[in-house]
Amino acid sequence: MSEIAYVNGNYAPIAEARVSILDRGFLFADGVYEVAAVIGGRLIDNGAHLARLERSLRELRIDSPLPMARIADVEAEIVARNGMDEGLVYLQITRGAAADRDFGFPADVAPSLVAFAQKKNITGSPAAETGVKVLTVPDLRWARRDIKSTALLAQVLAKQAAVEGGCQEAWMVDQDGFVTEGSSSTAFILTETNVLITRPNSTAILPGCTRNAVQLIAKRQGLDVEERRFSVAEACAAKEAFLTSASNLVLPVVSIDGRRIGDGAPGDTSRLLRRLYIEWATNAAGAG
Known part of the structure; x- marks a missing residue:
C-alpha cells in the first residue's frame, strides 16, 4: 500500500x-x-x-x-x-x-x-524498558514557545547535539539555569519526597497535551504535583526523571549529562505513569 x-x-x-x-x-x-x-x-x-x-x-x-x-x-x-x-x-x-x-x-x-x-511502535518502545539519556543545552528559541510553530531549527540543533553526545533527548536550559523543556518533549522530575515537578505553562514552554493528561493521572494516584521551575542540578539529584510527548507517551530518563538518575534504571513511578497513560489512551477516555 x-x-x-x-x-x-x-x-x-x-x-x-x-x-x-x-x-x-x-x-x-x-x-x-x-x-x-x-x-x-x-x-x-x-x-x-x-x-x-x-x-x-x-x-x-x-x-x-x-x-x-x-x-x-x-x-x-x-x-x-x-x-x-x-x-x-x-x-x-x-x-x-x-x-x-x-x-x-x-x-x-x-x-x-x-x-x-x-x-511507529509507541506502546512497545524498547526505550520504555531501558530509559533514555538526556543532554542539557542552552535554550536558543524565540520568545513565543507556547505557539507550536514550524520554526524548529533550535530544536533540531538541540536534538543533534544530544545524538552526537550519545543521548536520545536534549533538555533545554534558560539563561537562569532552569530547565524549560525537551527538544520535543516535556520534562518531569520526581523528588526524594515523591513530589512530581514540571515547569508551569507560560510563553517559555509549549503547553503539552500529554503533559496535561499525565499530571491528571498522577493526581488521581495521590501524587503531589507541583508546577515550578527546577534547575539542572535539582534534576540530576532527583529520585526519578521522565519525559512526555505524543510520540513517546512517557519515557523514563536514566541519566542527565552523564550523571545517573536514581539507580540508573527506569523508576517505579515513571513505569506506573506510563502504564496508566497507555490504559487511559486505549479506552474511551483517551480517544479523541
Missing part, C-alpha cells in the same frame, strides 16, 4: 504530494503543526491537540482552512487510508502561498493544510 498524504483537499501517494515553493511555511516557517498519536487505529487525546492547534493559529492570525471537526475527519481518513494501527499523524497549516516573497501578511491568500501518517 502506498503511503497516502493529504494536501489542500486531495489525498495522494506521499511521493506525489506537492506544495508550492512559495508557500510561506517553506519560506518563513510561517505556520503551525500538531502531532497526534494513534493507538489501536484511534487518535489519542486529539481534542486537546486540535484545541492547541486552534490557539496557535489564533496567536499567529492564520485562518484555519477547515473547521476543527473537518480536520479531525481528515486525520481519521489518513489513518484509515494508510491502514495504520499504531503511530503518528502529522498535520501542518501555513499562511499559504503568495505570488511574491514578502515578509508582511499577504492579502487574499488561502491557508495551506497538509497531513500524513508515520507508523
Whole structure:
C-alpha cells in the first residue's frame, strides 16, 4: 500500500504530494503543526491537540482552512487510508502561498493544510524498558514557545547535539539555569519526597497535551504535583526523571549529562505513569 498524504483537499501517494515553493511555511516557517498519536487505529487525546492547534493559529492570525471537526475527519481518513494501527499523524497549516516573497501578511491568500501518517511502535518502545539519556543545552528559541510553530531549527540543533553526545533527548536550559523543556518533549522530575515537578505553562514552554493528561493521572494516584521551575542540578539529584510527548507517551530518563538518575534504571513511578497513560489512551477516555 502506498503511503497516502493529504494536501489542500486531495489525498495522494506521499511521493506525489506537492506544495508550492512559495508557500510561506517553506519560506518563513510561517505556520503551525500538531502531532497526534494513534493507538489501536484511534487518535489519542486529539481534542486537546486540535484545541492547541486552534490557539496557535489564533496567536499567529492564520485562518484555519477547515473547521476543527473537518480536520479531525481528515486525520481519521489518513489513518484509515494508510491502514495504520499504531503511530503518528502529522498535520501542518501555513499562511499559504503568495505570488511574491514578502515578509508582511499577504492579502487574499488561502491557508495551506497538509497531513500524513508515520507508523511507529509507541506502546512497545524498547526505550520504555531501558530509559533514555538526556543532554542539557542552552535554550536558543524565540520568545513565543507556547505557539507550536514550524520554526524548529533550535530544536533540531538541540536534538543533534544530544545524538552526537550519545543521548536520545536534549533538555533545554534558560539563561537562569532552569530547565524549560525537551527538544520535543516535556520534562518531569520526581523528588526524594515523591513530589512530581514540571515547569508551569507560560510563553517559555509549549503547553503539552500529554503533559496535561499525565499530571491528571498522577493526581488521581495521590501524587503531589507541583508546577515550578527546577534547575539542572535539582534534576540530576532527583529520585526519578521522565519525559512526555505524543510520540513517546512517557519515557523514563536514566541519566542527565552523564550523571545517573536514581539507580540508573527506569523508576517505579515513571513505569506506573506510563502504564496508566497507555490504559487511559486505549479506552474511551483517551480517544479523541
